[in-house]
Amino acid sequence: MTTSPAAKLANANTRVVIAMSGGVDSSVAAALLVEQGYDVLGLMLRLWSDESAKDSRNSHNKCCAPDAIIEARAIAGQLAIPFYVVDAQQIFREQVVQFFLDGYSAGTTPNPCLECNRYIRWTFLLNEALSLGAQYLATGHFARVQRKPASWQLLRGTDAAKDQSYVLSVLNQQQLAHAMFPVGAYTKAEVRELARGFGLPVHSRRDSQDLCFLPDGDYRPFLQEHAPATLRPGAIADSAGRQVGMHAGLPLFTIGQRKGLRLAGPEAQYVVAMDAVNNTLRVGPRGALASTRLRAERVNWVSGVVPAEAFAAEVQIRAHGRPAPARIIPEGSDGVTVEFEAAVQSATPGQAAVFYAGAEILGGGVIAS
């Protein structure tokens, strides 16, 4: 991992912006870039400040809390790189938080991390990086970019347990051409080891995969405050359409959930669907969770080329799920139907279906049904 003097000299003319969070992954990423001799600038996004949590240090949202800014600034100081905080509160609220609230209002389980990567990190922040004269934007994600003769490939991170390619499935060729993931080829254990070697703090706040803008990571009080209409009580109906109970709000449940339904009956019941129009939670036996096909919308093809015909791939339907063999049938410019070889459990509208060929991410879309 040591860089030759000649390579360092070559890298000195390449400016790289590292998106810093104060956490160990982005800090090590920054240190690796500095070691490789790049002209490194640190940026930190200020995404959200929850006014209601302002007075309570403990209930601060994890991301971009003052503490995180102090930590990131300290690391930038230690690495002797310039560091700037970039305010993105307005665009984050419009593009990510609103999407999150709308998703719950529509009876889905939205994944705002994908929207954040699509619009905030890899559009807003990338533009800021390019405007500061950088050729690359680097992040602490566990993923890899590989240059092919005429294109860029997005690959899973080497550490299967920490791989974050799922939330990066929204990236396109223009973005990948400017993307660097310096820790993507390492395992988390190696990253911690590198942090020690660089003299960086290795204690980490919770991994930043949870929803960063939620105080204490709990979305329910957040919805109560920002979208109280989503938390209306309604009926629980079984597969035959009979009302079998009441729920306190659709967002309090996810597909496949069994606990908290408080239903009597001989057979265990699971949440199988959310009917936002009628504010009804649909439940059924375990078998009803299995599905062999799903539809996804807003599909991004990493290569930029919409496949002309159906093809085989592995499809992952949750952030840390196991990829399942499937046939992908493109429909129009941004839809697909996915037919699984074997049934998958609890495909959840609002989450992403991401298509892989081995370690390579081919693309992904938002599960519609």
Added chain:
Amino acid sequence: MRPQVYLDHAATTPVAPEVLAAMLPYFSEQFGNPNSVHRWGQQAEHAVYAARQQLAVSLNCTAGEILFTGCGSESDNLALRGAALAAQAAGRGSHLITTAVEHHAVLHTAQQLADHFDFELTLLAVDAHGCVSAQQLADAMRPDTVLVSLMQANNEVGSLQPVAELAAVARARGVLFHTDSVQAASQLELDVQALGVDLLSIAAHKFYGPKGVGALYVRKGTQLQPQQTGGSQENGLRAGTQNVPLLAGMAAALQLVQQRRAPDNEKFLQLRAALIAGVLQRVPESRLTGHAELRLHNHASFVFRGVDGNALLRRLDVEGVAASSGSACKTGDPRPSGVLLAMGIQPEWARGSLRLSVGRATTAADIDYSVQTVERCVAALRK
């Protein structure tokens, strides 16, 4: 190698070599506590005495009227809270007058007095330059007014207030007058008799002295309630062992400012003129903020329509120009400055604020480079 131009002397200045030399003996050699009985203490006490004498000469007051503090903000806090609470305790009233364009050290202190200590606060409206008139102040005076605080020069837009005229209005009614001279001290006369003020704040790091030390002039007979209690240092008005080396540095720095004032100001004026003319000529939809002539000699401040001021600062820094949007703040707060809004500047302009302040080491070439860089960066941000 890119040029590195420091145009943020309104935020802070480098310690002058003479000032550093004046401080050095008091760190490890003459390290005594000025409050001790023994010779070490006497040596340190003499240094504090000499610094106080020197500062008294610079401000045209007596040594007993100089109170040492830890910074400009502390001086402002002690002036406002100390004078207001003492007047209130004496039953003289509970009305304060200031403006919305004061430094937060004054404004937030006044607001706290209003919110939590039963004071009434009048914020005088400022004109388009950020200034108030003696007539406005006279009209706002009430029988229960106990303190007026108006800054000598504005930190964000550089405008000068007619402090002597304003102080005369207060004095005629027997009301205490405080001025925040923190930004003015590097260039303007601080003659407290000519100004006619009762309280005046300064901070050494704004005039080529060290950070972490300030002073408050307190006219003899002015009642202050101490805000930091403990030992009897500083006439019992500010407890705590005096920071001997920094006090020596502050006194030396202010003496140096006075010695160099004419040539320094002459140089600053030339650089400022080139800076203002260059930016206004070369950057479309740009405006000078603050008064065109009645402003600090080293201070140029602008607004650019439709530009994100924070993004501009980052770009300028990457291009080697150190500037500020108006105050030394790096939280990236996107809200436009309250000072600019109070002056009636529209938000779409006020968000794109830039302050460039020159110093002793600034050269004409620095100005040329900065003007070109500002032009380039603003144009790029508008694309």
